[in-house]
Amino acid sequence: MxxxxxxxxxxxxxxxxxxxxxxxxxxxxxxxxxxxxxxxxxxxxxxxxxxxxxxxxxxxxxxxxxxxxxxxxxxxxxxxxxxxxxxxxxxxxxxxxxxxxxxxxxxxxxxxxxxxxxxxxxxxxxxxxxxxxxESPRDLFDIRQxxxxxxxxxxTIAKAGHLARLVDRFHDEKDGWFNEQLINEMIEVARCTGDVTRNPVxxxxxxxEQRNFWTSLFGGLYIFQDMEKPSVVVREEKYRRQLPSALVMLLDDRRDVARFLSDNELVETVVKFPGDEGVAVLRRKLDLMLGLELAKKSVDSTGHAGSRLRRLAARNGVSLPMEYEGLASIVRWAEAGGTRPKVGISHPAYFATLRAADTPVKDLVNMLLAELVPNDVLQLYICHKDEFYRRYRSWPREVRDFSVDAIVREYISDKDSARAMLFGSNKE
Incomplete structure (x- = not known):
């Protein structure tokens, strides 16, 4: 290095x-x-x-x-x-x-x-x-297993298979006991494999099966073949026309991606009702988002959270992005009740309100969501390390320092608990 x-x-x-x-x-x-x-x-x-x-x-x-x-x-x-x-x-x-x-x-x-x-x-x-x-994105659809x-x-394994066939031949041949060449070959192979009749190698x-997956090839693709309509999410426009899928979406076409995830019941809202424990997840996202904005202004926010972090942002004139305001409105509703705020598909905070539903493609969906919520460095690191590393290289030093500190503090000390809270799973 x-x-x-x-x-x-x-x-x-x-x-x-x-x-x-x-x-x-x-x-x-x-x-x-x-x-x-x-x-x-x-x-x-x-x-x-x-x-x-x-x-x-x-x-x-x-x-x-x-x-x-x-x-x-x-x-x-x-x-x-x-x-x-x-x-x-x-x-x-x-x-x-x-x-x-x-x-x-x-x-x-x-x-x-x-x-x-x-x-x-x-x-x-x-x-x-x-x-x-x-050679082309189409070839990816030929990968099924x-x-x-x-x-x-x-x-050793190939020789064990050979020895097993020799043993079968020895038992099947009427004069196997008298076939000196066969017996000598069995003894010679057994020197390497041991007794495959007692300890099969x-x-x-x-x-x-490999039908639903992400690949780094062709700029990065998410392939969902087990859906009613096989679908692909691509990063680059030039690959859209090269795919045979019934539905090909650009990662930047947030409305199309949102509808695909919703129509196939691949996502769920983090906070479903007032008092939902998922509000802790959104509060963590808000702190990360605010800390990231402070880092962009070269302000050290290490050790700050919640109201202390908000006061620090106010003192330094940090303007809050729409994504922050959307999540904050849901947090207020979850804690105080009232009418649920509308944070729909077109809202910048929409994908930050979601996590993968409990389906066989849960990890793949969380990986996709990590790319769709660029301000959540914690989810990006946990779910899509390669993309985190790629983006990390180009971040300003203050943003890199903040990200490392946040991930070490929020995740590394207790990975299972952090994953269970964020995604409802202890799966690594």
């Missing part, structure tokens, strides 16, 4: 490259190199480094001058597993929102087998899409 790089503050604060698996022994480095060479033809000279759930290492990427060394082309991501502990790690440089979930589930559902296999070797594998490359293909660098649940 270059001196003066704005991302250094994120790393030091534990908001970037945190919770990675430390590869710090000659044995693990050697296994990693065998897998890396097997997949890419490259090796690392580093004696220690950190890897994410897929085995990608920022340090190795810098050494090789290629941070896509396990993910060229953005599809069919390769991975290296050294330990089941990687299942707790984040996924860096993700091109598909489903990739971490798939890897995490694969590790969890094969925990016992992977534990045994990684005791002596590394696992090298690939998230194999139904397409080998994506992801198949996890994996084996040790010594080919086989990985389960290797095929996963």
């Amino acid at each position: 270059a001196e003066g790089d704005p991302m250094q503050r994120l790393i030091e604060s534990g908001l970037m490259y945190s919770n990675l698996f430390h590869v710090d022994s000659p044995v693990l480095v050697d296994r990693y190199n065998r897998a890396l060479e097997h997949l890419t033809g490259a090796t690392t000279q580093l004696s220690e480094f950190h890897v994410d759930v897929s085995g990608y290492s920022p340090e190795v990427g810098s050494e090789l001058g290629d941070h896509q060394y396990l993910n060229h082309g953005g599809v069919n991501r390769q991975f290296i597993l050294l330990s089941n502990e990687q299942g707790r790690c984040p996924l860096l440089n993700a091109h598909f929102s489903t990739s971490r979930q798939i890897l995490n589930r694969f590790i969890r559902e094969n925990e016992r087998q992977l534990f045994a296999l990684t005791a002596t070797d590394a696992i090298a594998g690939e998230l194999e899409n139904s397409v080998f490359s994506v 992801i198949r996890v293909v994996a084996d040790t660098t010594n080919g 086989q990985l389960q649940h290797a095929v996963f």
